[in-house]
Amino acid sequence: MNAPLTVAQLHDAAARITLPRRAFIDGTFCDASDGGTFANLNPGTGEPLGGVAHCTQADVDRAVAAARRSFADGGWSRAAPEHRKGVLLKLAALVREHAEELSLMECLDSGKTITDCRNEVGHEVPNFFQWYAELIDKSFGKVAPTGENALALIVKEPIGVVGLVLPWNFPLLMAAWKLAPALAAGCSVVLKPAEQTPLTALRLAELAAEAGIPAGVLNVLPGLGETTGQAIGRHNDVDAVSFTGSTEVGAMFLRYAADSNMKTIGLEMGGKSPLIVLDDAVLDDDLIGNIVMAACWNGGQNCSANMRQIVHRSRKDEFLERVGARLKSLVVGDPLDPATEIGAMITSEHRDRVLGYVAKGKQEGARIVMGGGARDDLPGFFLDPALFDGVTPEMTIAREEIFGPVLGVISADSTEEALRIASKSEFGLHATLFTRDINRAVSLARRIPAGTVSINRFTEGDIKTPFGGYKKSGSLARDNGTEALDQYLQTKTIWLDIGAAE
Incomplete structure (x- = not known):
């Protein structure tokens, strides 16, 4: 077994990491449409890590259009369960392969301890992708009881284009909490990491593409909440938003939904536990x-x-x-x-x-x-x-x-x-x-x-137990467990009249 790295060696390794700075839209990295950036700081030193693309309404429009196209063409949304399973298992393996790089990146970006980052990134994050991958081909619909002259099927279908809006306290772990079940369900995703911690979500998008996630299925848009986040919440072609963050901002997403297309909103918000x-x-x-x-x-x-x-x-x-x-x-x-x-x-x-x-x-x-x-x-x-x-x-x-x-x-x-x-x-x-x-x-x-x-x-x-809150801590939606899929699926009844057998 290799000896643990010293603190000086960890600092040296962190300094050599290439930090992602550009948005990920329709399978490629790109600048914001107007070239805008925002400052990204290292909380552990107070020093800048560099500028990151600040996505605008135009970028959100482009990402949502890519997500809608990819959802409609069916390459992911209607793929065989075994195909989506294989891709997500490969993504889990890639996260494990790059766990030290991602852990160091998360530590620089969030100020979290390297011990916590290694535990979350090296163990919990890939386990989420693996768990939901394994769930894909084990989720069944229902046949409703009817008379002999009818057949009633109750099936679950991906809800469509979903916005995932993340907090800064567990950047990559919260991305996995939401992204793994959304992709397992067959949705296309527009993901906004917190402006304070955008880096690991952008690197994850690159690994997802390497694993085989089709272009347009996963888009990652760094930016500020009042611009990028609001644009996602108000977008008329986003079918659902899952948000983790403050109760104040959660209430804003409810208003955004009411002012736009009445999209489904899943909320996990503050606490005073x-x-x-x-x-x-x-x-x-x-x-x-x-x-x-x-x-x-x-x-x-x-x-x-x-x-x-x-x-x-x-x-x-x-x-x-x-x-x-x-x-x-x-x-x-x-x-x-x-x-x-x-x-x-x-x-x-x-x-x-x-x-x-x-x-x-x-x-x-x-x-x-x-x-x-x-x-x-x-x-x-x-x-x-x-x-x-x-x-x-x-x-x-x-x-x-x-x-x-x-x-x-x-x-x-x-x-x-x-x-x-x-x-x-x-x-x-x-x-x-x-x-x-x-x-x-x-x-x-x-x-x-x-x-x-x-x-x-x-x-x-x-991972097996649903997580969410009562009162101002959340909505009926839950992260984790099989219940997390409910945020990203909708229920359809298919009724077939059957004539009498000759």
Whole structure:
């Protein structure tokens, strides 16, 4: 086995990567129609990575036309299931082959730790393409019960041209979450990566073409949300949009659909996810590690992050002591260093927004136990994780999504009080609870209004389980699992009258 690369070697390898900068439309890379670009920064250093094509309405029109043509000609949409399966399996293999390149690119572009990038890009991303590839020829329609004089078939068909609009916190993983089932369904795609993290989606488009995805079936348009994203949302020849991002922007896509062709909109949006520690929970190293990961994984830049931690009052002092010690031990720093546990915030503006929430928490009476300051000793956009005690449900930091490593502790005197606090939110994406009583665990899980509830471990599930939210966290659409295909398929009934046999 080769020895792990040193930090200096990783920096050298990252510097030698060719970064994609042009849009991918109808099977080829191209500049934006007006030649426009936007700046792409490395959050870990604050330095520019270069300019990336800023796609306009004209580019969206061209990409949608290519997608519509490719969908209508049937080379992908009506291909045999085994053909689409083979192509997606080859794409999974290519992602694995180029995993280190993609991981380094993702690390530079997002400020995520190289450890997380390697795990997501090297394992999760190709697994999504493989899983949905394997699902293609195992999805069946139905025959409805009728009298002998009729045959009623219920079939699923690809919805058509879909827009996929991605967030910046898990750039390539979110691309795989949406792209794999959309392609498996037979749709043609116009994909917009977040303007902060466009690079790996563009490289993925090149690998998809190499795998055999026909020209026009996958188009990748970098650009700003208010221009490129809005143009996709308002386009009258886009049949559906799947969006992951903020609740505010999700509401905009609903308006775009209403103002255009009433396209289907699938939404996975913000969260303010609770974590409940009941009085019988064992505060061992495993639980404490889960507590900290629930709030600080990916620097807290995670819509399912459990930052609202509701702890039984009898356990709170021990909880604060042990969580505080673990938070202090977290390594904040160079994203390309495998020892780093918390990388950079995505932009300086976002870092300042998180710092604003820390200040708001202090102003409203919460007690800062530790952390919460900017790391001015580091280049780029870093801050230390914060731990608050004395948080009440009415405080801003208990109600609004912070999207940074800020953990707030709320005391509860009973299980019912913990449930009331957990449930009182505009959001309903995720929740975690810790207890040794399995009956209580399952009962509470059923009563918490959230799309995913994990017990005795922070997890969002895996590829087989649907992910999405209640309330302002999402729509009925779900990513992952067989349910993800529903966003990209429509249902048709074929009724055949049959005469009596002679």
